[in-house]
Amino acid sequence: MSSKIFSNDWKWQIANRIASRAQLEEYINLTAGERAAFEGEIPLSFAVTPHYAGLIRKSEALRKTVIPTAAENRVGTGELADPLGEENHRATPHLIHTYPDKVLFLATTFCSTYCRYCTRSRMVGKPLAFDVSTFDETFRYIEEHTEIRDVLISGGDPLTMTDSVLEELLSRVRNIPHVRMVRIGSKVPVVLPQRITDELCSVLRKHRVWLSLHFIHADELSPETQSACRKLSDHGIGMVSQTVLLKGVNDDTPSLVNLFYGLLEINVKPYYLLQCDPVQGSEHFRTTVEKGIQLIQSLHGHICGLAVPQYVIDAPGGGGKVPILGKEQIRREGDDVVFLNYLGKEYRYPDPL
Numbered sequence: 528m529s530s531k532i533f534s535n536d537w538k539w540q541i542a543n544r545i546a547s548r549a550q551l552e553e554y555i556n557l558t559a560g561e562r563a564a565f566e567g568e569i570p571l572s573f574a575v576t577p578h579y580a581g582l583i584r585k586s587e588a589l590r591k592t593v594i595p596t597a598a599e600n601r602v603g604t605g606e607l608a609d610p611l612g613e614e615n616h617r618a619t620p621h622l623i624h625t626y627p628d629k630v631l632f633l634a635t636t637f638c639s640t641y642c643r644y645c646t647r648s649r650m651v652g653k654p655l656a657f658d659v660s661t662f663d664e665t666f667r668y669i670e671e672h673t674e675i676r677d678v679l680i681s682g683g684d685p686l687t688m689t690d691s692v693l694e695e696l697l698s699r700v701r702n703i704p705h706v707r708m709v710r711i712g713s714k715v716p717v718v719l720p721q722r723i724t725d726e727l728c729s730v731l732r733k734h735r736v737w738l739s740l741h742f743i744h745a746d747e748l749s750p751e752t753q754s755a756c757r758k759l760s761d762h763g764i765g766m767v768s769q770t771v772l773l774k775g776v777n778d779d780t781p782s783l784v785n786l787f788y789g790l791l792e793i794n795v796k797p798y799y800l801l802q803c804d805p806v807q808g809s810e811h812f813r814t815t816v817e818k819g820i821q822l823i824q825s826l827h828g829h830i831c832g833l834a835v836p837q838y839v840i841d842a843p844g845g846g847g848k849v850p851i852l853g854k855e856q857i858r859r860e861g862d863d864v865v866f867l868n869y870l871g872k873e874y875r876y877p878d879p880l
């Protein structure tokens with residue numbers, strides 16, 4: 528176990544990321560299966576901040592989400608490297624344009640901690656150097672497409688970028704008159720809460736940014752994360768949370784209730800409960816859609832409405848997010864669940880029983 532001096536400086540947390548089996552074993556005892564997974568080639572990027580390693584030491588649920596296992600080498604039925612078909616909608620090297628009025632701005636491939644079920648595991652952690660000078664084509668595209676009202680900056684995790692890079696990026700987006708909404712997708716308040724400084728909050732407040740945060744379990748609500756979210760809230764930053772439904776991690780009603788109430792207590796609105804995308808190597812994480820419906824129905828009416836997110840399937844291939852309220856919205860065809868998206872077009876989610 529580690530006897531290292533632990534620093535609350537976010538740059539120290541990144542510089543001292545755990546990125547190998549030997550480093551991880553300084554923090555926790557690995558099982559034989561986990562140790563064996565490190566021996567072969569690990570298909571997904573691996574890194575954990577010392578802060579999050581401290582949490583996984585105490586939480587079986589969290590350790591499953593960041594420590595490699597042999598199961599991620601198996602490619603299940605219908606699983607794809609790019610399950611949402613983002614590459615088919617790539618408008619510029621940094622921009623995915625799937626919905627009519629919304630774009631996804633991929634600002635970085637770096638995350639301080641990598642999730643084993645990441646939809647963008649094909650690119651996160653890969654050595655693609657982005658800097659603001661290469662964003663010009665993307666800004667031009669947004670300027671020319673006046674139908675774009677909503678820019679979601681994601682990656683990777685944009686809040687791992689420096690204040691000055693974020694300031695420049697956000698200024699350029701905000702200077703486009705038809706853009707009305709700017710969001711940043713991030714797990715930083717969870718895995719790197721030290722990053723939430725007053726200076727960063729000032730940048731986010733100045734540009735009226737909404738944060739779309741990624742929480743999966745109440746065990747992530749550490750004192751540091753709670754004070755990071757309270758600080759963001761005190762600076763007037765709107766926050767919502769997206770929770771991926773994960774087998775053996777949060778696929779039971781008490782875990783979800785605990786998480787969603789915990790989020791409301793720190794001014795984060797539970798927004799989406801996402802059916803896990805069929806990314807390669809995710810079968811051990813994916814519940815059936817029927818299970819997702821059963822869970823969301825166990826919340827509606829039973830707990831405060833504000834604590835209930837929308838249960839959605841992100842339609843594989845790029846059909847967008849589809850809210851699922853009940854079984855009448857889906858039908859089963861063999862190993863697929865079939866449903867309609869917001870345009871009435873049919874999509875399939877691979878869901879072997």
Ligand code: SF4
Binds near residue numbers: 638647651683
């Ligand atoms: S923080 Fe988000 S982008 Fe990064 S690995 Fe996790 S899910 Fe993927």
